[in-house]
Amino acid sequence: MIALPFALSVALAPPGSPAARAGASPTTLSRRAVTTAAAAAFGLSASSAPPAWAGYVTSLGIETTKPQDAEKDDDLLGSKAVQASIESLKGYKEAALALQAKFAAERNMPLIAVIRKEFDFSKVRDSLNIATAVFDEQTQLTTDRIARSIIYDLTELEGAARLKKGETERTDKKVANVNKWFVKLDTDLATLLSYFA
Numbered sequence: 001m002i003a004l005p006f007a008l009s010v011a012l013a014p015p016g017s018p019a020a021r022a023g024a025s026p027t028t029l030s031r032r033a034v035t036t037a038a039a040a041a042f043g044l045s046a047s048s049a050p051p052a053w054a055g056y057v058t059s060l061g062i063e064t065t066k067p068q069d070a071e072k073d074d075d076l077l078g079s080k081a082v083q084a085s086i087e088s089l090k091g092y093k094e095a096a097l098a099l100q101a102k103f104a105a106e107r108n109m110p111l112i113a114v115i116r117k118e119f120d121f122s123k124v125r126d127s128l129n130i131a132t133a134v135f136d137e138q139t140q141l142t143t144d145r146i147a148r149s150i151i152y153d154l155t156e157l158e159g160a161a162r163l164k165k166g167e168t169e170r171t172d173k174k175v176a177n178v179n180k181w182f183v184k185l186d187t188d189l190a191t192l193l194s195y196f197a
Contacts, residue, residue, distance in 0.1 A: 004139050038093060064142050067194045071136040077196075085131035086196050090129075093117060093189040100182040108168065111161035119154050128192075133196070149188045157181035 076082055095118045103109060130145040135143055160177040164172065170178070 009062075023108055062141060062145075063137045063138075067197065070139040070143075070195050072134045072139075072196075073136075077134045081130055085127040088123070088127040089131060089189060089193060092124060093186065093193065094191065095119070096182060096185050100179070100186075103178065103182070107170055111178070112158055115154065115158050115161065121151065121154065124154065125151060131196070132192075139195070143192060146188055146192045150185065150192065153181055153185040153188055157185060 099111070099114060099118065103111065125147075128150065132140060132143040132147060157178065160174065160181050
């Protein structure tokens with residue numbers, strides 16, 4: 001074991017250095033041989049090493065609660081504030097579908113002002129927070145994720161609807177992107193509302 005560090009220092013030393021000359025002999029080991037020997041000695045062979053999964057998340061440990069398994073506080077669910085918030089969410093879903101229909105009829109219509117008027121982010125967020133407060137902590141992990149998706153959908157919808165300065169028409173690609181976010185928004189709102197059924 002004592003010879004291994006010496007062999008490593010000799011094998012890894014630059015040619016012509018005192019360490020390399022001190023170990024120079026007809027039987028001097030190559031760097032690869034010394035490295036392989038050292039790895040084998042310490043049990044670090046490449047075949048026994050597990051594969052690297054850097055940056056790859058296999059599971060965040062978040063369990064999704066299904067709508068039928070959601071636990072709700074019935075007293076809180078019956079309150080005026082929560083019922084008003086649920087109705088607001090239903091209204092946002094209807095407004096999104098109506099706006100999508102208008103957009104289908106006129107693909108170059110100005111959307112950003114309408115999106116900001118129909119979906120005031122602070123009001124949408126308030127409705128989401130008040131409505132989802134009726135669920136137990138485990139269910140809230142799921143509903144909070146859906147609520148964040150809804151806000152994200154609105155942000156992306158606004159971004160997709162934006163026309164560059166001087167542009168008056170949307171390309172087919174832009175239209176498809178806007179429609180993608182309309183569909184995603186509708187899906188996420190429908191999913192959230194299914195927890196209140």
